[in-house]
Amino acid sequence: MVGEHVDSLATVLDLVRSQTARTRPEIGRLSGLGRTVVTQRVNELTECGLLEEGSLGPSSGGRAPRELRFRARAGVILAAELGATSIGVGVTDLAGTVLAEHSEATDIARGPDAVLERVEEIADDLLDRVRAEAGDAELAVWGAGVGLPGPVEFATGRPSAPPIMPGWDGYPVRDRLAHRYDTPVWVDNEVNTMALGELRAGSARGQRDLLYVKIGTGIGAGLVSGGTLHRGSQGCAGDIGHAAVADDTDVVCRCGNTGCLEAYAGGAALARDGLAAAREGRSQFLADVLASTGTVTAADLSRAAQSGDRVAVELLTRAGRLIGNLLATLVSFYNPALVIIGGGVANAGDLLLAAVRETVYRRSLPLATRELRITRSTLSDRAGLVGAAFMAIDELFTPERLARWVGGGSPAGSPGLVEVPLRAPLL
Structure with missing residues (x-):
């Protein structure tokens, strides 16, 4: 197929797939394609099984147009x-x-x-x-x-x-x-x-500039710019978990470097610090968890914080502030309209998310946060x-x-x- 032909074919298909247009007249108005071209492209897509005719649509004065449907169950x-x-x-x-x-x-x-x-x-x-x-x-x-x-x-x-x-x-x-x-x-x-x-089916539908931040065992970010996922030249854009946030050389990250955000605020780091608090007797709640299960997880830390355990609250608040400090830089640099927080640790409670929000709004440029929303993932797992x-x-x-x-x-x-x-x- 020549370029103009396939471009118009893809345009017609995308309008129907996205339910932006349901009839041939709507396709023509939204695409700028002539009636004959629209009819030809619809016929091609119907013949190859991608589109099908539906019920009659609303009439604008003449004969009611037939609605078109994308055959989503074709494969x-x-x-x-x-x-x-x-x-x-x-x-x-x-x-x-x-x-x-x-x-x-x-x-x-x-x-x-x-x-x-x-x-x-x-x-x-x-x-x-x-x-x-x-x-x-x-x-x-x-x-x-x-x-x-x-x-x-x-x-x-x-x-x-x-x-x-x-x-x-x-x-x-x-x-x-x-x-x-x-x-x-x-x-x-x-x-x-x-x-x-999140962009296609979650809380970011209709957004064009956003950050998705996963806080789980590790930490990472997905960047959408102008409605397009930005991967970078080799595909590793958004790897914020291994950005340096401290000069401490005692804490070694799993990547082999020291000072990485993930090594201080990721799920594995929170579990490590919670286990240390349990063993040292600084948290009775976590000590009881350790005695009954033999280990301490990030979820245990969240439960401890929700019960009012001081050490757990301090650990989650510190993690939220470290993540928030780095995100504040990204928000000022990139100016997204939306930051979505997801991942197992982020879903464990409100304390960490609150610390992230407070730090981002305090540390970012006022203009960058004027209409910024920071919210939890709606699609979750x-x-x-x-x-x-x-x-x-x-x-x-x-x-x-x-x-x-x-x-x-x-x-x-x-x-x-x-x-x-x-x-x-x-x-």
Whole structure:
């Protein structure tokens, strides 16, 4: 297909997919395309199974136009979010609606073969369930998206020296899954997929400039600028967990450096400091937890703080202020309209979030915080899974890739689509 043809085809499809336009006249008004071109493109998309006719729409004086619908159930997307201590796998339709999902505890340090084998087992079970419910044993996987808890070279889909993922450095995650499911696969840092999930289906819908900050075992940020996810030149933009926040050389981060934010305010750091407080007798609440369970977690620390434990309150407040200090710099530098806080530690209570908010509003430029909202994630644990699906969906429907598969009606069986170069960033 020539450029103008596929651009207009993608425009028509995007307007209907996003439900921005429901009828041919609406498509014409919003796209600027002529009536004949709109009719031709709608016919093409209907013939290849991407659009279908719906009921009659409202009349503006003449014959009522027929509404158009995107066939979101024409295929499915596999999505997986791998965290430091858990994995989530899901199957969505082509509009990002989750059809089936499963999550369970695991340890990313088990290595890529063991972890990905389990991801594949879960995905196969979910696919069988979705196909059975749809009554279509041949329902095709159109693409897959995966989020990993470490730096990922987006162009190759390979982790790059991930601090908490021993054995994963350079592992061909994308190639493995593409071969298994014979479909195009995209792999990114899990915080980027979380940001994308909030942008497409969460509290950031309609926003163009935002920061998503995950506070879990580690700390990371996803940056959306002008409505586009910003990955940086190699894919590691937003890795704020390893920004230096202290000169203390006694606390060594898992990345090997000292003074990292994650080493003082991440979930693993809070658990470490809570365990020390329990062993030293500075917190009776945590000492009781240690005696009954043999360990102390960040969730235990949050429960202790909610019960009024002074040491736990101090630890969570300090963590919130350290995170807030760094975010204040980013807010003044980048001037987002929205900061979303997610992750297991962030969801454990209000104390840490309150400390983050207070510090950001106090330390940032007044103009930068005039209309700034700092809020908790609405998608919570599902943000990364939903975002991984939307990552694949967005990539599949770019004009350059659409041109390669629309004639056949489906991108299934074309894993090489990930190599197709794009003319411009995704919008």
